Amino acid sequence: MRPAVDRDDLGAWLLKANPAVWDLRGFLDAGERRLTSWAVRPGYRSALMRPDDRVVFWVSGDGRSGFERGIWGLGAVLAPAEPWHDAERGFWTDEGSRHGVRARVEVDVRLLEEPVTAASLRAAGVLDLEVQRQPFAANPSFVSTAQLARLAELLPDWPVPATGAGAVER
Template sequence: MARAVDRAGLGAWLLKANPAVWDLRGFLDAGERRLTSWAVRPGYRSALMQPGDRVLFWVSGDGRGGFARGIWGLGTVIAPAEPWHDAERGFWTDEGSRQGVRARVEVDVVLLEQPVPAAELREAGITDLEVQRQPFAANPSYVSPEQLARLADLLPGWPPTAAEPSGAGR
């Protein structure tokens, strides 16, 4: 079976959050605006993730709870994926803890002031992202360089990582 993504065809990784399995409301209510790690499925994709790779943060689900599906954050991979221990539950709900995810990747993802809803992506003609075609696929998903270029007009500038000075964003 051919692999869907390789380093040459990668524009950015896309990490998905379903508010039914990750407590987005609790995260926001705690005053959080920056993700530092995310659960991913072990496999060839998570093994391809390298420091400096761009990351889009996508909120999925049915829209209940006031969370529109779409792009909610931008950032970068900080460290390669590593084994994840159940004791590090964080904002994962009981259902999220049972999803079989056993790896995590360190990231620096800043939530957007205004998410880019899936409806706005469709209006802009962006309908071919893997997350749109296969919404139930495991993390990480990916965005090709061509898709990322088409997203550029809808996204603010890439934020600097926590290690960069605030004016040094890409």
């Protein structure tokens, strides 16, 4: 069986945040606008993550949190995924800790001024992202090269990744 994603068709990794398991409100209230690491499930996908791979940051959930689902940030992978332990929880809630995520990837993801909502994506005919078809799948998800080309019209310019100077780990 062929894996769902391979490097030949990878446009970007998609990292999902569910406000029920990661405190997006607390992150924003702390004045944060940049992610420097993210929890991912160990496996073939996280093993494929490489420095300079593009990253799309997606907020999921049922909308009751007050945050609209959709693309909230753009960035890049800075280092391969590595084992991670709960010693530094950051904005992960108790619910997030129960999900058993045991790897992290170093990233530089900057939040957009305004998210590109799931409704905006549907209106533009973007209906086939893995996160739309399988919203409960584990991190990381992915965007194919063809999908990323279609998203380009809806997204701002991709930020240039920082080298970590002054970054706050999350």
